[in-house]
Amino acid sequence: MKAPLKPTEIEKINYDAASIQVLEGLEAVRKRPAMYIGDVSSKGLHHLVYEVLDNSIDEAMGGYCDQIDVIINEDGSVTVVDNGRGIPVDIHEKEGRSALEVVMTVLHAGGKFNKDTYKVSGGLHGVGVSCVNALSSHMKVEVHRNNSIHVQEYRKGVPLYPVKETGTTDIRGTKVTFTPDGGIFQLTDFNYEILTNRLRELSFLNKGVKLSLTDMRQRDENGQPVKDVYFSEKGLVEFVEYLDDTREKLIENTIFMYSEKSGIPVEVAMQYNASFTENVQAYVNNINTIEGGTHLAGFRRALTRTLKNYAEKSGMLSKLKFEINGDDFREGLTAVISVKVAEPQFEGQTKTKLGNSEVSGAVDQSVSEMLTNYLEENPRDAKTIVNKVILAATARHAARKARELVQRKNVLTNTGLPGKLSDCSENDPAKCEIFLVEGDSAGGTAKQGRDRRFQAILPLRGKILNVEKAMPHKIFDNEEIKTIFTALGLSIGTDDDSKALNIEKLRYHKVIIMTDADVDGSHIATLLLTFFFRYMREMIELGYIYIATPPFYLIKKGKEERYAWTEEERKQIVAELSKNGKESGIHIQRYKGLGEMNAEQLWETTMKPEFRKLRQVDIENAAEANRTFSMLMGDEVPPRREFIEKNAKYANIDA
Numbered sequence: 011m012k013a014p015l016k017p018t019e020i021e022k023i024n025y026d027a028a029s030i031q032v033l034e035g036l037e038a039v040r041k042r043p044a045m046y047i048g049d050v051s052s053k054g055l056h057h058l059v060y061e062v063l064d065n066s067i068d069e070a071m072g073g074y075c076d077q078i079d080v081i082i083n084e085d086g087s088v089t090v091v092d093n094g095r096g097i098p099v100d101i102h103e104k105e106g107r108s109a110l111e112v113v114m115t116v117l118h119a120g121g122k123f124n125k126d127t128y129k130v131s132g133g134l135h136g137v138g139v140s141c142v143n144a145l146s147s148h149m150k151v152e153v154h155r156n157n158s159i160h161v162q163e164y165r166k167g168v169p170l171y172p173v174k175e176t177g178t179t180d181i182r183g184t185k186v187t188f189t190p191d192g193g194i195f196q197l198t199d200f201n202y203e204i205l206t207n208r209l210r211e212l213s214f215l216n217k218g219v220k221l222s223l224t225d226m227r228q229r230d231e232n233g234q235p236v237k238d239v240y241f242s243e244k245g246l247v248e249f250v251e252y253l254d255d256t257r258e259k260l261i262e263n264t265i266f267m268y269s270e271k272s273g274i275p276v277e278v279a280m281q282y283n284a285s286f287t288e289n290v291q292a293y294v295n296n297i298n299t300i301e302g303g304t305h306l307a308g309f310r311r312a313l314t315r316t317l318k319n320y321a322e323k324s325g326m327l328s329k330l331k332f333e334i335n336g337d338d339f340r341e342g343l344t345a346v347i348s349v350k351v352a353e354p355q356f357e358g359q360t361k362t363k364l365g366n367s368e369v370s371g372a373v374d375q376s377v378s379e380m381l382t383n384y385l386e387e388n389p390r391d392a393k394t395i396v397n398k399v400i401l402a403a404t405a406r407h408a409a410r411k412a413r414e415l416v417q418r419k420n421v422l423t424n425t426g427l428p429g430k431l432s433d434c435s436e437n438d439p440a441k442c443e444i445f446l447v448e449g450d451s452a453g454g455t456a457k458q459g460r461d462r463r464f465q466a467i468l469p470l471r472g473k474i475l476n477v478e479k480a481m482p483h484k485i486f487d488n489e490e491i492k493t494i495f496t497a498l499g500l501s502i503g504t505d506d507d508s509k510a511l512n513i514e515k516l517r518y519h520k521v522i523i524m525t526d527a528d529v530d531g532s533h534i535a536t537l538l539l540t541f542f543f544r545y546m547r548e549m550i551e552l553g554y555i556y557i558a559t560p561p562f563y564l565i566k567k568g569k570e571e572r573y574a575w576t577e578e579e580r581k582q583i584v585a586e587l588s589k590n591g592k593e594s595g596i597h598i599q600r601y602k603g604l605g606e607m608n609a610e611q612l613w614e615t616t617m618k619p620e621f622r623k624l625r626q627v628d629i630e631n632a633a634e635a636n637r638t639f640s641m642l643m644g645d646e647v648p649p650r651r652e653f654i655e656k657n658a659k660y661a662n663i664d665a
C-alpha cells in the first residue's frame with residue numbers, strides 16, 4: 011500500500027496536470043492562430059495589440075483606470091501600460107500557482123477572474139492575453155499591486171520562471187510587453203497609422219480615458235519619438251463631429267442619447283449634414299460592426315418610425331405627393347451607435363455582424379423613447395430634420411424620373427454595350443473577367459496583352475464622379491458610372507430601391523480594378539471601391555470585386571527578367587541573380603505606372619491567371635475605403651494631400 015501523499019506532493023501533481031493543459035492550449039493557438047485572431051497577416055498582427063488593449067479598456071470601463079499608453083519599441087515589440095488595479099497576483103487555489111500566471115497562460119482565464127467589472131469585450135476580441143502570449147516569441151508582464159512589483163516573462167507563452175517580486179512601488183497597474191512571433195506572422199512590423207486610428211476610435215468610445223501611442227522607431231522634427239495623445243471628454247458626440255469635420259451641419263448641437271433597456275446600455279450620437287450620404291457607424295463592445303446586425307436594425311427602425319410619426323403629427327407632410335421611404339430618413343445622417351452586449355454573437359463574412367435577436371428590440375425601444383423626447387423638446391431641430399427628409403424624398407423622386415428617362419433613351423437608341431468596352435468572346439459570366447483600367451493608354455496596353463477569350467477591358471478616363479458630393483440622380487447621369495453599369499450588364503436601381511441590383515444579369519464574375527501604383531492610382535482605386543461599397547455592395551458580398559497588383563520592380567540581368575512586389579522580394583532576387591559573382595550587370599527598374607510596362611509584361615505579371623496575385627476585396631476593405639474617402643472628400647476642405655500620400659505609401663507596401 012502506498013503512503014498517502016503529502017500536501018506539497020498534491021500541489022506538485024495538480025501543478026503538473028495544469029501545466030500539461032496549459033501547453034496543450036498554447037499548442038492549439040500556435041497550430042491554428044487564424045481561429046483565434048482571424049489571420050496571420052497585418053490584420054492579425056495588429057489584433058494582438060487590440061487584444062492586450064481590450065483588457066486595459068475593460069479596466070477603464072469598470073472605472074478603475076483612466077490612462078492607457080501604447081508604445082512601439084525600437085526593437086519592434088509593443089508595450090501596453092495601464093493604471094488599473096493590476097492583474098491579481100495571489101495564489102490561485104485551484105491551480106496552485108499565481109493568478110497572474112494563470113491569466114497570462116490559460117486560455118480564456120482573464121475574463122473568468124474579473125467578475126466584478128462589466129466584462130463585455132467578448133466575441134471578435136476577447137480571446138485573452140494568453141492567446142497573444144502564445145503567439146509571441148517573448149512576453150513580459152509587470153504588475154504593480156500591493157506595493158510590490160511582480161514580474162514574469164514567457165517564451166511562446168511558456169513561463170521562463172515563476173512570478174517574482176522585483177521591488178516596491180506605490181502605484182497600481184499592469185504593463186505588458188510582447189514581441190510577435192516571426193515564425194507565425196507574415197510580417198511583424200507594426201503600422202503607426204493603423205494603431206493610432208484604433209486609439210482615436212477607442213478614446214471616442216470610452217470618454218474620459220487618456221490614451222497615447224508612442225513610436226520609438228520614429229523621431230519628430232524635435233528629435234522626440236513620434237507620439238499622439240487621445241482624450242475625449244464628450245465621447246460619441248465628438249466622434250460624430252470628427253466624422254463630419256468637413257461637412258456643413260444642419261442642427262446646432264449634435265444629438266446625444268443614452269439609456270439602458272433589458273440590461274443593454276445603448277448610446278447614440280447623431281447629426282444631419284448637407285450631404286446626401288448616410289454614415290452610421292455601429293459598435294458592439296467597442297468593435298466596429300461593419301456588417302451591421304440587430305442593433306443597427308433596431309436603430310434604423312426606431313429612427314424611421316419616430317421621425318415619421320413626428321412629421322405626420324406636425325402636418326409637414328401634407329403637401330407631399332409621394333411616399334417617404336427608409337433611405338430618406340438617413341440621407342445626410344451621421345451617427346455613431348454603441349451598445350454593450352454581455353454575450354455577443356458575431357456572424358457574417360468578417361464576423362462583424364451582431365446576431366443577438368434581443369438587442370434589436372432593446373435598441374429600438376431606447377432610441378424611440380429618447381428621440382421622441384428630443385423632438386418634443388427641440389421643435390426647431392425637429393423641423394430642420396423633417397425638411398431634410400422631405401428634400402431627400404423629393405430628390406429621390408427626381409432621380410427616378412431621370413433614371414426612367416435614361417432607360418427609355420437606351421431602349422430607343424439601342425446602344426447596347428459601351429463603345430469603350432473591349433469585350434471578351436466567352437459568354438458564361440462565371441468564366442469572364444473585366445478589367446477597369448485607369449486611363450486610355452494603359453487601357454490600350456491591357457487590350458493588347460489580355461486573353462480576349464475571357465478578359466474584357468474597360469478604360470476609365472481620369473477620376474470618376476465624386477459620389478460624396480453629387481445628388482443621387484446626378485450619380486446616374488455621370489458618363490463613367492453609366493458606362494460601368496452598362497458594361498457590367500446591370501441596370502440602375504428600381505422604383506423603390508435605388509440600390510437594387512439585377513445581379514442575375516451580371517456579365518462578369520470577376521471585376522478587377524487595375525490602377526497605377528502611385529498616389530493618383532490609389533486615389534482612383536479608393537474612389538471605385540467607395541462607389542462599389544455604396545452602390546453595388548452585393549458585388550462585394552458575393553466576392554466579385556478584385557484589385558490587380560502590378561509589380562513594383564523589374565530586375566534584369568542579361569536576358570533574365572524577374573519581377574518583385576515587395577522590397578524583400580527585390581533584395582532576394584538581386585541576391586539570387588548575383589549568386590555566382592557580382593551584383594554588376596543587374597538593372598533595376600521601379601515601375602511607377604502601368605504605362606511603363608509593355609503588353610506582354612502587363613500580361614505576364616498582372617493579368618495572367620496562373621501568375622498574377624489578385625486581391626479579393628472584402629466588405630471590410632471596402633468600408634475602409636469608404637471611410638477614407640468620406641474623410642478626404644467632404645464638402646469644403648480641399649483634399650488632405652498629406653493623408654493621401656501617406657496612405658498611398660501604405661497601399662504600396664500592402665500590395
Ligand code: 0RA
Pocket residue numbers: 062065066069092094095096097098113120123124125184
Ligand atoms: C483579473 C481581475 C482583476 C483585474 C484584472 C484581471 C486586470 C487585467 C488586466 C490586463 C491588463 N490590465 C489589466 N488590469 C486588470 C480584478 C482585480 C481586483 O479585484 O483588484
